[in-house]
Amino acid sequence: MRQTKNLELMVGVFVFLGLASLVLLAFNISNLGNSFSSPSVYSVKAHFDNVGGLRTRAKVTMSGVNVGRVVSVAYDQKISRALVTMEIQSDYPLTTDTQASIYTAGLLGEQYISLEPGAEDEVLRDGDSIYLSQSALVLEEIVGKVLVNLTTK
Structure with missing residues (x-):
């Protein structure tokens, strides 16, 4: 039971990091990433x-x-x-x-x-x-x- 929860947690973290990477990639491709930093x-x-x-x-x-x-x-x-x-x-x-x-x-x-x-x-x-x-x-x-x-x- 404990091993299943750890596996589910690791899969959840992996999916979250994958989605966060896709969002950052979308911002960079659309040039919206530059609008967060305002030099x-x-x-x-x-x-x-x-x-x-x-x-x-x-x-x-x-x-x-x-x-x-x-x-x-x-x-x-x-x-x-x-x-x-x-x-x-x-x-x-x-x-x-x-x-x-x-x-x-x-x-x-x-x-x-x-x-x-x-x-x-x-x-x-x-x-x-x-x-x-x-x-x-x-x-x-x-x-x-x-x-x-x-x-x-």
Whole structure:
């Protein structure tokens, strides 16, 4: 009887640890894990002609290092372009001539923003804008151009 209770207790602990691991994995995959720790951040904005499939909570990187996340993706009616708001960790100051580009992780993976700082001395502050931007490459447009080129030859 005592051995059965110990076995049941060990199985229960094992199942609990497995479920806790799955929950942590789900938070990490959905980028919700970063919202529990709140390092000091500042907000910057950038306009793009086309954001493709960029979503909120997408990562923002510099040289492959995760430095922030996308807070919102909206349409700015005043200038007819997409407006992306990002939160950048304060440990990573950006210069005023930083370039923001939208890339895709892998061939059909999720999209993210890559930042390339420039050489200016002045840094961006909370609420400033990045003026140099490169829109997302849309796979359908590229395939369409290749097909048009192939049919005209």
